[in-house]
Amino acid sequence: xxxxxxxxxxxxxxxxxxxxxxxxxxxxxxxxxxxxxxxxxxxxxxxxxxxxxxxxxxxxxxxxxxxxxxxxxxxxxxxxxxxxxxxxxxxxxxxxxxxxxxxxxxxxxxxxx
Amino acid sequence: xxxxxxxxxxxxxxxxxxxxxxxxxxxxxxxxxxxxxxxxxxxxxxxxxxxxxxxxxxxxxxxxxxxxxxxxxxxxxxxxxxxxxxxxxxxxxxxxxxxxxxxxxxxxxxxx
Numbered sequence: 001x002x003x004x005x006x007x008x009x010x011x012x013x014x015x016x017x018x019x020x021x022x023x024x025x026x027x028x029x030x031x032x033x034x035x036x037x038x039x040x041x042x043x044x045x046x047x048x049x050x051x052x053x054x055x056x057x058x059x060x061x062x063x064x065x066x067x068x069x070x071x072x073x074x075x076x077x078x079x080x081x082x083x084x085x086x087x088x089x090x091x092x093x094x095x096x097x098x099x100x101x102x103x104x105x106x107x108x109x110x111x112x113x
Numbered sequence: 114x115x116x117x118x119x120x121x122x123x124x125x126x127x128x129x130x131x132x133x134x135x136x137x138x139x140x141x142x143x144x145x146x147x148x149x150x151x152x153x154x155x156x157x158x159x160x161x162x163x164x165x166x167x168x169x170x171x172x173x174x175x176x177x178x179x180x181x182x183x184x185x186x187x188x189x190x191x192x193x194x195x196x197x198x199x200x201x202x203x204x205x206x207x208x209x210x211x212x213x214x215x216x217x218x219x220x221x222x223x224x225x
Contacts, residue, residue, distance in 0.1 A: 004156075033212065042119075042202045042215030043157065056212060091156070095211075101147065102213060104156040 002026070004094050004105035012111045013082055021077040021108045025094030032075050033093040033102060034067055043091055049075060082112045115140040117205050119216025126193050127224050134219045136203035137185040143205040146179060146186045147213070152199045160201075161188070193223045 005024040013019050025032050031050055035043035045059040049069045057067075064082075069075040079086055089109050093102040116139040126132050138146075147162035163170045163177045163186065170177050174193075179186040190197055200220050204213040 031211065035213075040218075042204075042218050043213070045212035045214070048212050056210065059212065099145070099208075101159055101162060103159065104149075106156045 004092055004103055006090075006092050006105040006108050008108060009106065010109045010111075012113060014113055015082060015084060017082050017112075019079050019082060019110065021079075021090050021110070023075045023077070023092030023094075023105060025073065025075070025092070026096075026103060029094035029096050029100075029103075030072070031095040031097070031100065031102075032069060033095070034075070034077050035091040035093065035104075037089045037091055037107070039088075046077070046090075079110075082110075084112045086110060087112045115143060115205055115207075115210075115214040117203060117214050117216045119203050119219060121219060122217065123220045123222070125222045125224060128193060128195060130193055132190045132193055132197070132221055132223075134188045134201055134203070134221070135185060136187070136205075136216050137183075138205045138214075139184065140205070140207060141181075141184065142207040142209060144208060145206045146177070147204050148175075148177060148188050149202045149204065149215075150199045151202065151218075157202060190221075193221075195223050195225050197221060198223045 007022045034046040037043045048056040052072045064080045067077045089107040091107045092105045119136045144165035149157035151157045176189045200218045203216040
């Protein structure tokens with residue numbers, strides 16, 4: 001079946017602008033995770049949803065970052081007042097159960113100029 | 114919180130040789146340890162994982178071992194092939210915190 005998909009694949013924005021990144025998980029997967037990967041580093045956790053609720057948002061760096069999953073499927077990561085330091089690849093992963101393996105999407109490369 | 118350290122950062126082997134990548138973790142509550150392969154510009158791909166109730170798991174040319182007492186786990190790739198060249202990441206998580214904590218990655222290069 002179809003894997004995790006993310007749109008857009010690339011996003012270039014100016015400092016101070018607002019961006020939205022979208023994640024479509026594998027159908028039926030209840031858990032959804034957002035990670036951020038900087039060049040040459042491993043992914044870093046941002047937020048995790050179980051169903052519609054954010055079960056753990058301890059990785060969000062500050063209040064400019066917010067994510068939603070209103071119907072328990074698609075999720076949107078929202079970044080306000082973008083800064084150059086937000087530039088990274090934003091990865092989404094989904095998992096079929098609470099203890100399940102996490103399958104990653106291709107990521108959105110965000111560049112803040 | 115959990116801290117995962119990974120070594121070496123780069124590894125170059127000849128085709129057909131074995132490669133070993135090692136990781137240590139800090140949180141004794143961690144009970145799930147996946148390994149991901151990431152090719153340049155691609156998504157991380159789950160290649161094998163192990164849970165804390167077993168000490169070793171094998172899938173064809175790849176195997177993972179876990180030493181809970183020492184809090185370390187390793188990835189073993191035998192009969193390496195050029196297509197094994199990629200960055201490999203180890204990770205850890207526990208029942209209380211599902212999020213994965215990743216190591217810093219190992220760039221494996223298999224020379225033909």
